[in-house]
Amino acid sequence: MTGQTFDPSHFRNALGSFATGVTIVTTVGLEGEDVGMTANSFNSVSLDPPMILWSVGKNAMSRPAFAAAEHFAVHILATQQKALSDRFAKRGTDKFAGLTVERGPGNVPLLKDCAARFKCRTAYRYEGGDHDIIVGEVIEFDHLDAAPLVFHSGKYSALAPHRAADEAESAAFSRSFLGFLLPRVQYALFEPIKKAMQQRAIGLDEYFALSALAAKDLSMLEIAELGRFYDRSFTPAEALKLKNRGLVEPAEGDGAAMRMQLTANGHALMLELLSIGKDAEETLLERIEPTEVQALKSLLHRLVKDTPSVA
Numbered sequence: 285m286t287g288q289t290f291d292p293s294h295f296r297n298a299l300g301s302f303a304t305g306v307t308i309v310t311t312v313g314l315e316g317e318d319v320g321m322t323a324n325s326f327n328s329v330s331l332d333p334p335m336i337l338w339s340v341g342k343n344a345m346s347r348p349a350f351a352a353a354e355h356f357a358v359h360i361l362a363t364q365q366k367a368l369s370d371r372f373a374k375r376g377t378d379k380f381a382g383l384t385v386e387r388g389p390g391n392v393p394l395l396k397d398c399a400a401r402f403k404c405r406t407a408y409r410y411e412g413g414d415h416d417i418i419v420g421e422v423i424e425f426d427h428l429d430a431a432p433l434v435f436h437s438g439k440y441s442a443l444a445p446h447r448a449a450d451e452a453e454s455a456a457f458s459r460s461f462l463g464f465l466l467p468r469v470q471y472a473l474f475e476p477i478k479k480a481m482q483q484r485a486i487g488l489d490e491y492f493a494l495s496a497l498a499a500k501d502l503s504m505l506e507i508a509e510l511g512r513f514y515d516r517s518f519t520p521a522e523a524l525k526l527k528n529r530g531l532v533e534p535a536e537g538d539g540a541a542m543r544m545q546l547t548a549n550g551h552a553l554m555l556e557l558l559s560i561g562k563d564a565e566e567t568l569l570e571r572i573e574p575t576e577v578q579a580l581k582s583l584l585h586r587l588v589k590d591t592p593s594v595a
């Protein structure tokens with residue numbers, strides 16, 4: 285038979301994307317010895333009559349036993365039976381050493397604690413390239429309510445119900461979403477400042493306006509616009525409060541366009557609050573290497589640079 289030439293490892297990888305359970309197929313050998321091998325080529329074939337199939341590699345040492353066997357048993361492994369799967373996937377070893385087995389039709393060895401066991405009579409054998417396809421008629425079966433061992437992309441795995449997988453994904457996202465991480469950092473930085481503000485009867489919106497004015501003189505409109513990025517609102521009422529407390533004063537203009545500046549008292553208060561903020565930052569960043577702190581700040585600056593800003 286002429287076949288298409290594939291890169292065998294690519295072909296194997298593509299096949300591996302089909303997730304399967306894992307089975308151990310057992311029988312009795314030509315000299316009465318117990319024979320078994322790990323196989324994931326198992327599949328159901330027919331309900332009536334009840335039939336299953338699997339395929340054995342032509343190079344497998346167990347092949348002659350299965351080629352002659354009248355009976356065999358397929359064991360579907362439970363999730364905790366990975367070690368058993370590994371044991372039966374090793375050629376040339378006594379795979380049954382130390383195992384207690386039961387016996388099925390034709391004296392076939394039966395392994396314990398499997399998710400399901402199908403005791404079969406060999407019905408057909410077909411040539412299948414480098415494998416023999418063996419079809420068995422199921423004579424008896426038993427079934428435990430156990431989670432199956434899974435094989436996918438050359439690795440063992442375990443089942444996760446779809447909803448749980450979605451939930452795990454969304455939980456992982458919530459844990460790593462910057463939108464949740466940054467407010468946690470913000471909380472740690474602002475808690476000490478908030479306490480100091482409470483003692484001085486300064487609200488968050490007022491604090492925000494004072495911080496903005498500590499950087500440069502701004503109009504009411506500019507402060508209100510900046511506030512959008514920090515979820516703060518700044519109204520003429522707050523401006524008046526700050527003015528009455530002697531913390532800000534008009535610099536030039538009037539109405540919404542009036543530019544405001546910090547008074548000497550305003551500057552002194554901001555210096556106090558800034559030093560509390562600096563201490564909070566130092567405490568928070570203590571556990572991080574200075575180079576990492578630098579990298580963190582420079583990355584955040586880059587991100588902030590690309591966000592919308594006040595014209």
Ligand SMILES: Cc1cc2nc3c(=O)[nH]c(=O)nc-3n(C[C@H](O)[C@H](O)[C@H](O)COP(=O)(O)O)c2cc1C
Nearest residue numbers: 321322323324325339340341344345346373374375
């Ligand atoms: C998860 C898994 C699935 C396997 N499926 C098959 C299979 O379906 N058919 C097969 O011939 N070998 C399969 N193998 C490989 C055999 O288990 C392995 O070649 C074993 O050494 C054969 O034993 P033997 O040579 O002593 O007969 C599988 C191995 C693993 C780990």
